[in-house]
Amino acid sequence: MASLNLLILVCLGYVVLLFLVAFAADRFAAQGAGARWLRSPLVYTLSLSIYCTAWTFYGAVGYAARSGLEFVTIYLGPSLVMMAWWWGLRKLVRVGRSQRVTSIADLISSRYGKSNLLAIGVTVLAVIGVTPYIALQLQSITLSFSIFAEADPNGTYSAERSVFWVAAGLAVFAILFGTRNLDANERHHGVVTAVALEAVVKLVALVAVGIFVVWGLAGGIGATLDRIDASKIGQWQVESGRWATITFLSAAAFLCLPRMFQVMVVENVDERHLRIASWAFPLYLLIMSLFVVPIAAVGLDIMPEGANPDLFVLTVPLSQGQETLAMLSFLGGFSSATSMVIVAAMALSTMVSNHIVMPIWLNSREGGASVSGDVRNVVLMARRISIAVVMAFGYFYYTLSGGGAALAAIGLVSFGGIAQILPAMLGGLFWRGATRTGALAGLTVGFGLWVYTMLLPNLGGGVMPQIWLTEGPLGIGWLRPTALFGIEGLDPTVHAVLWSMGLNTLFFCAASLVSFPSPLERLQGAQFVNVFEHSAGPRGWTGSVAQSEDLMIMSQRILGGEEARALFLREARRQGARGHLPDPTPGFLERLERELSGSVGAAAAHAMIGQIVGGSSVSVEDLWAVADETAQMLEYSNQLEAKSDELSRTAKKLRDANEKLTHISLQKDAFLSQVSHELRTPMTSIRAFSEILRDTDGLADEDKTRYAAIIHGEAQRLTRLLDDLLDLSVLESGQVSLxxxxxxxxxxxxxxxxxxxxxxxxxxxxxxxxxxxxxxxxxxxxxxxxxxxxxxxxxxxxxxxxxxxxxxxxxxxxxxxxxxxxxxxxxxxxxxxxxxxxxxxxxxxxxxxxxxxxxxxxxxxxxxxxxxxxxxxxxxxxxxxxxxxxxxxxxxx
Amino acid sequence: MSRRVVLIEDEPNIIEAIRFLLTRDGWQVETHSDGADAVEVIRAANPDLVILDVMLPGKNGMDILKDLREIEGFETLPVLMLTARGQAKDREMAEKAGVSRFMTKPFSNAEVMDAVRDLHAQASQQ
The missing domain is CATH 3.30.565.10 (Histidine kinase-like ATPase, C-terminal domain)
Structure with missing residues (x-):
């Protein structure tokens, strides 16, 4: 028999291994090395498996042993969402990325005009909703410990004490993991990688136990099927109301659980990973669920009456002396619990510190924070305290509920609470008319009803007077938590979900319709609902390039298309980037701001760049509108400028043409003058001698002959000159045919x-x-x-x-x-x-x-x-x- | 007393024609066809009349006339300018330079002889 000490040693060793993995992944991520592997769809898909907590690891078998095939609904909901609603998830991820959302509370708040009240509401709801879930993990770890402890003859094991230490240990674990540093994007490569590793451990452990049970104990698939038929699992009737309800609940929880949101949206590095996860994750769930029924059936068969079916995964191998397998199975359960707790605590602490602690701390300080290092320390401290508080809640819930309730029941309570966020979330993504008032109304009503009809009745232990359940508060029958408004005979879970979700949705829609959104809400609503029109495609999904595109679009509106493109291209070349978009380095942003401030003024330029890069409370669309107006004015002035440019160009052309003409005219004058001179000279001789010949009597014959010869020569000279002139004129005009x-x-x-x-x-x-x-x-x-x-x-x-x-x-x-x-x-x-x-x-x-x-x-x-x-x-x-x-x-x- | 004329002209045939006309009218004709030293030639000859072409190698007729008018005793010497460039601005330039009579080529022999006699008569009266 394995000693408890060995078990603790194995646990510690495993935790150290996880640490090393997380640490290495962080280091690689920081250096940019191995980025392809860290950002692979495989890691993303495996990280989604934190959906499978200790509840699914241990509880599914127990669920199957108690309620037959109903456990499948827990896997069905998420699988349906992943496979059938892939495009919706893509929108969620796109919105989360483009709005730089850090948590589900941030998402809701951001959608409804950055309402801090909503953020606080969602945070509170999430903390209260997740607390039972964390208690569940504590319970499962404690239970699995106790299995080994009971088997240890030397052990002095106390469940009370161990649950405290498990809670404290997990808190320390989560603090060390999740708040080692602050990341602007709230991304934790290390944690995600460790979670992916744990996902593998879970799967291997459960499959190993399953194989052992089917082929080692039952004697093959056929024999196993016979046993299942023989057990009461085969006799369970499928109750359609519960099936539909629980499938819906698990689907809703898959979308709304803070830890799911964390890995699915916040930690998502590439939207395209969703495409692979859409089949890979359901496949993972399928393998996880494959051996649940066989283990449950065989467990019911061979384990003594009264054995907790939640622990069959552990107790069946132990009862067969398979200590190593049991140890592996224990590690699987341990992995399920720790991964869930770490991520959930991280996600919740982000919400608590961002939406509750930080606003209070900032308000309490006059003039706000001045030293950034100061804020950093406060944030980290707030996160750590938040994790401790969340764990403390889980611990108290566990002790309060007495630890008796079945794992699956606790899980469903949690799901029901978290699902209340769904109407506000979906409405925010797909309905522009959804308003803050509607979201608040729906959440409040749904949350209230959930607490009243689901949480309190399940706490037991005197939290809610027993008489309320049977007679109704103050004896008012139609207020009974399990039979509101006199509707009786429904399964309590179906009843609670129907009322809370139904009224939640109703109030959300009604209040949205009668209220008017603020401008900021309207803008954010447009940003969310039309996210695909505003944001870059999958190609631009590394944040920096998406930012560059936004910057480019804005710059084009302000500077004009060509100038902006030239500016960006120049910068891209300077950076040595291959595309035409540069990285938004601080230097580039500074230059761009200077460039823009020349057009719209320094303050506006700063605000615009701050909006896209830093994320202030004014939406990008809002600024685009401003930019459009500016651009119109600029265009007008550009047109005027262009006209004046054109005029001066025309004037210059005219001047040039005139100069050319003047020059040609001067040349022509000079030429004509030359020609005139050249013609007049021989003509002078001709005229003079012909007059001499005419007017002079008694000229000697030889003189007459000589003078006639002169006249003849000069006439020839004239002819030659005219020939030459014509020749030159033809040659110069280019009309000569060769x-x-x-x-x-x-x-x-x-x-x-x-x-x-x-x-x-x-x-x-x-x-x-x-x-x-x-x-x-x-x-x-x-x-x-x-x-x-x-x-x-x-x-x-x-x-x-x-x-x-x-x-x-x-x-x-x-x-x-x-x-x-x-x-x-x-x-x-x-x-x-x-x-x-x-x-x-x-x-x-x-x-x-x-x-x-x-x-x-x-x-x-x-x-x-x-x-x-x-x-x-x-x-x-x-x-x-x-x-x-x-x-x-x-x-x- | 014989009348002396200096003819500054570079076209051989024109020189011959004018020489024939003036000799027949009783003039003693001295010719020179280079513009460069024409002023010196005129000064040395100290004639009763100068017939001057404009387009000359070395120095053009306008400059020769200007320089000639600078010389003492030659301010009013009759100068008949004959040019193949008969544009209005040439005439203006010539008058500015102090020409006595301006005629364009081709000319009629009678006109030239009338101008020569006219100029000589004016000069003789003074």
Missing amino acids: NTGAGNLGDVLDHSVSTALAGWDTPLQVQRRRTDEDVPLETDLDRLAQVFINLIANAQKYCDAERPGLQIVVQQTPDFLHVDFVDNGSGIPEDAQQMVFEKFARVSTEKAGGAGLGLAICREIMQRLGGDVSYLRGRGGGAFRVSLPAALSLAAQ
């Missing part, structure tokens, strides 16, 4: 040289290398020849060497074909080298044959052909290079 043909560079040069030098008495010596000139061309050969002729003629006209000579050099590069024309004269002075390509540019007046348009035309032609003509410096004499793109020459190769 007459592309294939040919050979050498041939073009031959033609050009002979044309350019024709008619000169002393043509210059042209030096060529024919071998280099054998280049096929594909271009406008006539135009190219025109350029060559012009250059050769220029050399002929202007080369001032004693024996004028011209060298034509052909070079090919990958990109260009160069044809250089280099004469042996003195060349063009440096300051005139660029000018020569301008219109009417002439370096020297002597021997001027043209109007100075030749090189301008050459340049135009070459640019049309895709090449260029340029002056080459440092080649000794005047040197021009004609460049053709290689493509034009090589294309023909």
Whole structure:
């Protein structure tokens, strides 16, 4: 037989293990390591199993032994909620996350305009409702201890003393676990991980006992089924009223129990986990319930008459000498109790300290808290004291109720009380018309009726005079707690739930309809009911990104879409974030606030950012409305600004156009003036000599001939000038059509040289290398020849060497074909080298044959052909290079 | 006493035409086709009349006229300006610079000779 000391040792060892797990998980969470595992849906699902307390671990078997299959309802309620109402849970989780809710009291209070009265009410209700539940855990641990103690021959075991120490131990345990530090989000990775571990222990223990019972004792599945049929479990009738009621109660409790809310909503790190939990958690419950009936049936069969069926899970293995199995089973029960107590105490202490202790403490201090460390210590102390008080309540409830009631009965009382929160919660989530007054009315009525019809009658022990139950208070029959308004014959639980929940819902709806919500309530109502329209999808469910999105939306309204996006993108790049949303780091928030304050003023900007990041009492929607108004004004002023911008842009365009026109006009004037000069000059000679010829008698014949020749020459000069002008005009306007043909560079040069030098008495010596000139061309050969002729003629006209000579050099590069024309004269002075390509540019007046348009035309032609003509410096004499793109020459190769 | 004229012009054919006309009318003609040293040439020749082109290499006719009017004894020397740029502002500039007569090319021979005789007569009367 295991000694009690060994048992205590095992318990302590187990607790130390839990501590280590919790501590490690906290460390990992803080370092960000192993975050994927800590935040996995598996841990989330397992943590939900704190729904299975010692009541379900031990009590289900007892329940089955007493009431047959009714125990299934306890599993049915939550399973239905998880499977069929998954979307509703998602909304609850979304609201909880987006509103940064820390507890169910916080949720209700937040929904109904941050009403502290409601928060206190829910907290009180929760404390009173959960107290029997905690007493239940104390009872189960004490009972399981006593089983081992009774079996220990040396033990001096006292149930009274042990229950106190168990309560104290659990309190210390919960304090150490739950209030080691303060987390802004009220998240406890360590605790959740430890709870998940305990969930595994529970399951393994119960399944192990079940397997032992079915295959070790009963002798297989068939034999077990026979035993079940033989036992009275098989004869229990299913009572539909109780079934429906208890299924409803367990479903309601699953949603409203503070500890469930804690793990399901507050500790939820990813909304998507719900999807997996929606089937995984019912599966867990199914496995938990699988062996309940076999254990109950076999227990009833083999255990002596009068043995407590609540403890069959322990006593059956013990009676068979399976000490290790019994020890495992004990640990399973211990796990169930401790995990429930820790989380429940944590959740309750959060509520008590946030909604009762802190407001009182803050009010008692003039001017509020000034030192944050101060507040921190006070909060932690308030939590610790709250846990102690909650545990003390549980202890007193246990001693008061005498510890006699069956586990399941106590559990149902608790469920009934907690379920009173349901109408206010669901109404708040789905009905915008729900008001604070309605919630208060419903809660008060429901709570009162629950206390009167369920809690007090179940306390027994003289808390409620016995005569009330039979005759009604003051002898008024229709006030009997178990037969209100004369409705008799109902099961007490069904009766109590029907009345309390029914009137609760009725009052909640009625009072909501006749009362008017405050603006804050209205806004919060919209936020809750339309949470999916306002908050980010599952992707944004790490809190920080959701905040960034809110910040982004707000900034867009204030700064304008593009500017806000640019600002956020810049910041995201700066942070090295992959998406387009930066993390809301303090630095970024400060910059954003500065940016926003430029638009809406410092106070408004601070309030807006504070709202989204810090959570003040004004809703996001409210601020959006403000932002919208500001944005409208801004847009208006932006429009004005845009208009004025546009005007000044147009004005500038006009100015530019005008300048351009003026410039063109000046150029045109200069050009016309030049043209006029160039035309008038030959005309002057023509007129003068023609008048001389006309008016002068007796001119010598040779003079006549000479003067006629001058007139002829000048007339030709005029024609050339007009030809050049027309040519240039066509080239410049781009209307020239190129007459592309294939040919050979050498041939073009031959033609050009002979044309350019024709008619000169002393043509210059042209030096060529024919071998280099054998280049096929594909271009406008006539135009190219025109350029060559012009250059050769220029050399002929202007080369001032004693024996004028011209060298034509052909070079090919990958990109260009160069044809250089280099004469042996003195060349063009440096300051005139660029000018020569301008219109009417002439370096020297002597021997001027043209109007100075030749090189301008050459340049135009070459640019049309895709090449260029340029002056080459440092080649000794005047040197021009004609460049053709290689493509034009090589294309023909 | 022979009448002397200095012709500053850079177009060979025009020089020949004007030289023919003036010589026939009994003028002694000295020509020069570079603007740069035209003032010195005129000063040295000290003629009865100057015929001046505007578009000249080296220095344009307007500047030559201005500089000439600065020189003592040349303030009222008759200067006939012949230019192929006959715009109103050119005429204005020329008058400002102190031109005696402004004519645009192409000109009629008779007009030029009338102007030359007219200018010479005015100068002789003073």
